[in-house]
Amino acid sequence: MLNGVNLYLIGMMGVGKTTIGQPLARHFGYQFVDTDHFIERATGQSISTIFAQSGEAIFRQLETATLAEVSARTCKVIATGGGIVLKRENWSFLRHGVIIWLDVPVEVLQNRLRHDANRPLLHHDDLRENLIELLNERQALYAQADIRIRVAQTDTAEQVVQRTIAAIADACEQKRQLDQHLERLNAEVPFQLHDPNKN
Numbered sequence: 001m002l003n004g005v006n007l008y009l010i011g012m013m014g015v016g017k018t019t020i021g022q023p024l025a026r027h028f029g030y031q032f033v034d035t036d037h038f039i040e041r042a043t044g045q046s047i048s049t050i051f052a053q054s055g056e057a058i059f060r061q062l063e064t065a066t067l068a069e070v071s072a073r074t075c076k077v078i079a080t081g082g083g084i085v086l087k088r089e090n091w092s093f094l095r096h097g098v099i100i101w102l103d104v105p106v107e108v109l110q111n112r113l114r115h116d117a118n119r120p121l122l123h124h125d126d127l128r129e130n131l132i133e134l135l136n137e138r139q140a141l142y143a144q145a146d147i148r149i150r151v152a153q154t155d156t157a158e159q160v161v162q163r164t165i166a167a168i169a170d171a172c173e174q175k176r177q178l179d180q181h182l183e184r185l186n187a188e189v190p191f192q193l194h195d196p197n198k199n
């Protein structure tokens, strides 16, 4: 169905990109890659340590290099970090695949991330404001995805996986029908060269 095209999961911190990526990959017989895990393995440092010792700009460079490397191969589900959408350059890689936005309400994220110590951009003194601010900066970018999955408070990870699989199948079917329609149109109205000898 996907012909090896990569799937990119995007969305805010805590939406479940890392969690649903693995079962999604298993379903399609794809390999799962998480850009944060890839960076941690390559550098031998945690994301928090990279931010603390080298700064966000260096982290973003590592993130783009990772995205470029993993995008060079097919048959992958790629869970990205929430900030991947911020660099224009990253979109040229994302656009090679199907981009899926997991859209989760801030209240749910707040609950999930309350005790998280591994996301250096979170300020736990005012987590709600912090998340709203980040979302305001990024919402229009996430909305550029091919597929948007709206996740409610009560949706389990398994339900999100199943809904994502269904949405991908729908998108593939729509594309197949469009291709078929275009082929039919091309067959019905063959391209005619202008003959200069006929007025």
Ligand SMILES: Nc1ncnc2c1ncn2[C@@H]1O[C@H](COP(=O)(O)OP(=O)(O)O)[C@@H](O)[C@H]1O
Pocket (backbone or CB within 6 Å): 011, 012, 013, 014, 015, 016, 017, 018, 019, 020, 079, 112, 155, 156, 157, 158, 160
């Ligand atoms: N559908 C879900 N329902 C409940 N908890 C979830 C769900 N999806 C993810 N989580 C939990 O939320 C937290 C953040 O998930 P994670 O996959 O790390 O998000 P991301 O990679 O998008 O930052 C984890 O503790 C994970 O177990």
Ligand SMILES: O=C(O)C1=C[C@@H](OP(=O)(O)O)[C@@H](O)[C@H](O)C1
Pocket (backbone or CB within 6 Å): 011, 012, 013, 014, 017, 018, 036, 047, 080, 081, 082, 083, 084, 118, 119, 120, 121
């Ligand atoms: O939103 C962001 O800018 C970030 C999200 C994190 O990944 P998750 O989205 O998997 O939490 C991680 O890449 C880093 O802490 C920065």
Ligand SMILES: [Mg+2]
Pocket (backbone or CB within 6 Å): 017, 018, 034, 036, 079, 080, 081
């Ligand atoms: Mg993650």
